[in-house]
Amino acid sequence: DAKTTQPNSMESNEEEPVHLPCNHSTISGTDYIHWYRQLPSQGPEYVIHGLTSNVNNRMASLAIAEDRKSSTLILHRATLRDAAVYYCIPPGGSQGNLIFGKGTKLSVKP
């Protein structure tokens, strides 16, 4: 299984953009990068996923490096409700499971 590296924590100010990095240097060419987040006292929720090109949805953008060894989740305007733990998910196990690391705890200051 591929391994990922994320900072333990990050801080942001409300209404400013946030860039959450993830290194996944051992990823293979056909593996998607998934991001989930977990709000306090809730289960994880899907944020975004991508393979090679940058991806956008209503929640966030995902910028994937050309060599695919890293990616960055971009929240364009952080709100207090974006305070959560963000997980960059490596390719799943033999059965295609989500394998969670410790993630990055994002704090948003008003």
Place this chain on the structure above:
Amino acid sequence: EAGVAQSPRYKIIEKRQSVAFWCNPISGHATLYWYQQILGQGPKLLIQFQNNGVVDDSQLPKDRFSAERLKGVDSTLKIQPAKLEDSAVYLCASSSREGWNYGYTFGSGTRLTVV
């Protein structure tokens, strides 16, 4: 659509007692997962079902944990007997197809405290 339902929301038991958790996945989702999340850590997969069959239970402590998914819909996870280290949030998730490229939907979890 309705989300993944889990109950109870909280449970406190004494060590060596037994406990059961229930999960109702999103309608039509064939794949169901149980995860254990210890405080300060990411969720850890315990077991994966495809319909009513077990696909992966390699991380399930089978001496005390058991799970079933009758009729390929609802699932129960049981711990008997519980240990202090089983204190955690137990999360259920479902997806429409097997494989992690298909989005998972998680329930809010059951917080278990073993005293």
